[in-house]
Amino acid sequence: MKYDIIIIGGGAAGFFTAINAAEMDPSAKILILERGKEVLTKVRISGGGRCNVTHAEFIPKELIKNYPRGEKELRGPFHQFMTGDTIAWFEERGVQLKTEEDGRMFPVSDSSETIINCFLSEVKRLKIDLRKSEAVKSLQNKNESWIVETSKAAYSAEKVVMATGSNPKIWNLLKRLGHTITTAVPSLFTFNIKDERIKHLPGISTYARAKVQGEKLQDEGPLLITHWGLSGPAILKLSAWGARELHQRNYQFKIKVNWLPGFSSEEILENLRQLKFDLAKQQVSKNAQFELPKRLWQSLAEASGITENGIWADLNKAQLQALSSQLTEAEFQVNGKSTFKEEFVTAGGVDLKEVNFKTFESKLHKNLFFAGEVLDIDAVTGGFNFQNAWTGGFIAAKTIASKEN
Numbered sequence: 001m002k003y004d005i006i007i008i009g010g011g012a013a014g015f016f017t018a019i020n021a022a023e024m025d026p027s028a029k030i031l032i033l034e035r036g037k038e039v040l041t042k043v044r045i046s047g048g049g050r051c052n053v054t055h056a057e058f059i060p061k062e063l064i065k066n067y068p069r070g071e072k073e074l075r076g077p078f079h080q081f082m083t084g085d086t087i088a089w090f091e092e093r094g095v096q097l098k099t100e101e102d103g104r105m106f107p108v109s110d111s112s113e114t115i116i117n118c119f120l121s122e123v124k125r126l127k128i129d130l131r132k133s134e135a136v137k138s139l140q141n142k143n144e145s146w147i148v149e150t151s152k153a154a155y156s157a158e159k160v161v162m163a164t165g166s167n168p169k170i171w172n173l174l175k176r177l178g179h180t181i182t183t184a185v186p187s188l189f190t191f192n193i194k195d196e197r198i199k200h201l202p203g204i205s206t207y208a209r210a211k212v213q214g215e216k217l218q219d220e221g222p223l224l225i226t227h228w229g230l231s232g233p234a235i236l237k238l239s240a241w242g243a244r245e246l247h248q249r250n251y252q253f254k255i256k257v258n259w260l261p262g263f264s265s266e267e268i269l270e271n272l273r274q275l276k277f278d279l280a281k282q283q284v285s286k287n288a289q290f291e292l293p294k295r296l297w298q299s300l301a302e303a304s305g306i307t308e309n310g311i312w313a314d315l316n317k318a319q320l321q322a323l324s325s326q327l328t329e330a331e332f333q334v335n336g337k338s339t340f341k342e343e344f345v346t347a348g349g350v351d352l353k354e355v356n357f358k359t360f361e362s363k364l365h366k367n368l369f370f371a372g373e374v375l376d377i378d379a380v381t382g383g384f385n386f387q388n389a390w391t392g393g394f395i396a397a398k399t400i401a402s403k404e405n
Contacts, residue, residue: 003031003129005400006148006157008136008170010034012043012386013372014163015119016393022126024401030128031157033150035135035167040116042165046386047104051112054086054390055383056099066384068187068241069347070377073357074388081394086387093118104383139173141365159400161369163393166346170374174350178364182376184348185247189239189337191255193229197299197330201225204293209261210234213254213331217242220261225296228338230257233381239337240380243347251337257330259300260290269324276320280313290327300326345385349376359399360392369396 005021007014010032018032032039046052057063060078064071087097087105095118096108107114123130134150139160141147146160164170171181202225209220210230217238224232238255239246246253260268268290275289284306288297302308304322306315315323350370354363362368371392379385 001031001153001155002029003155003157004028005030005159005161006146006155007032007161007163008139008148009161009163009165009167009372009374010036010039010130010132011163011165011372011389012040013165013374013389013393014161015040015123016390017161017163017369017371017397018128019119019122019126020394020397021400022128024397026126028401030126031155032123032128032130033134033136033148033155034130034132037133039130039132040119043115043119044112046112047106047383049112050106050110051115052104052106052381052383052386053090053097053115054083054105054387056083056103056105058083063384063387066382067377067379067388068243070352070375070379070388073352073355074377074391077357077360077391077395080398081391083387085394086390089390090115090118093122102382136170136173139177141177141368144366146367159367159369161371161396161400162350162374163371163389165373166349167374171349177368179354179362180351182348182351184346185243186337186339186345187240187243187347187378188236188345188381189339190226190231191229191235191239191332191334192251192336192338193332193334195229195332197303197326198225198230198332201293201295201299202227204296205232206259206293206296207261208234209258210238211256211258212238212242212246213256215242215245215253217245220258223257229334230255230332237380240345240347240378243378246337251334253334255332255334257332258328259292259296259330260327263328265324265328268327269320272315272320272324276312276315278312280311282312283308284310284312284315292327300330345378346373347376347378349374352376358395360396361399369400371396 007018097105098108138149145156148155205224208223211218219237221234222232223234285298285301288294372389
């Protein structure tokens with residue numbers, strides 16, 4: 001069967017590309033191929049089922065800072081299509097978005113089904129063919145046409161868009177076409193830590209700085225204590241920026257946590273000496289200082305050798321130094337990782353040097369395009385990975401439509 005455009009991948013990037021291509025060239029015959037029984041599965045689970053559509057950052061040079069891989073390459077594309085365009089695109093289709101305090105943007109319905117229904121209704125309206133349970137087996141170029149063989153049929157098209165996300169089988173097909181594939185490793189994961197200081201504190205969140213020992217990796221932000229160890233934006237950013245380094249260490253490494261970012265151990269020690277004088281008769285553990293969560297303060301005090309009923313006046317030099325260290329240089333051993341919720345993100349994919357980011361077309365093969373995480377582009381959590389998908393999908397569609405006309 002012959003089509004003008006074949007989109008391989010029934011996820012966010014695939015649907016977005018197909019819809020825009022169909023709108024820009026209504027005469028184009030378009031097919032979406034999805035290997036699974038369902039489409040848009042990642043959209044469904046994103047943001048805990050609410051779908052974190054994008055992030056309220058409207059300056060390209062600031063937006064690109066959220067991409068450990070792809071920062072340089074996305075600067076130009078974000079000047080073509082970015083957050084404001086995404087908001088307008090969905091609003092034009094009856095989907096209103098809202099911004100939360102941390103900048104994440106969701107549909108006002110707080111349901112990913114709103115986004116899924118939008119895409120499915122657009123595909124139906126634009127008469128785009130959608131075929132599920134059709135895994136692509138081969139892809140080859142013959143006589144300026146692409147031949148796509150699936151588990152059920154063979155198709156041909158002048159243009160093909162790879163929008164398959166992190167799919168090793170598709171990467172292998174692209175390798176056979178001469179593309180370089182950067183090996184995928186996990187990104188966006190939490191740190192598994194077994195430590196008495198945090199063992200009984202799951203659910204506690206506070207602003208902190210975390211640094212990987214022996215690396216230049218450090219970040220600060222909300223840090224969440226979980227049953228498995230440490231999570232939250234500060235840890236997830238570390239996992240994203242350090243995806244390859246931490247993989248090489250087999251996820252066995254040490255981190256230092258400063259629970260009071262902005263203050264050094266020496267500065268906090270001076271504060272503690274003053275508190276010893278000012279709060280002499282008060283029990284140390286009973287009154288949390290520096291606006292730390294009470295249970296965290298108590299745990300760090302205990303780890304510093306301070307008894308439950310110990311008072312400030314009785315603290316010796318060693319205990320003050322130990323507490324200062326626990327507050328600003330608490331060392332933890334990481335033994336493994338856990339996937340962040342159900343949102344599995346990888347660092348890896350098609351080598352970015354082999355893609356023209358003005359068009360999202362392959363530099364090696366004419367009329368072969370890419371969109372989304374099939375490329376070696378990934379971002380920190382917060383809607384940024386979807387924004388990459390929307391941007392790449394729109395520009396690829398625009399390029400294809402201009403070639404059609």
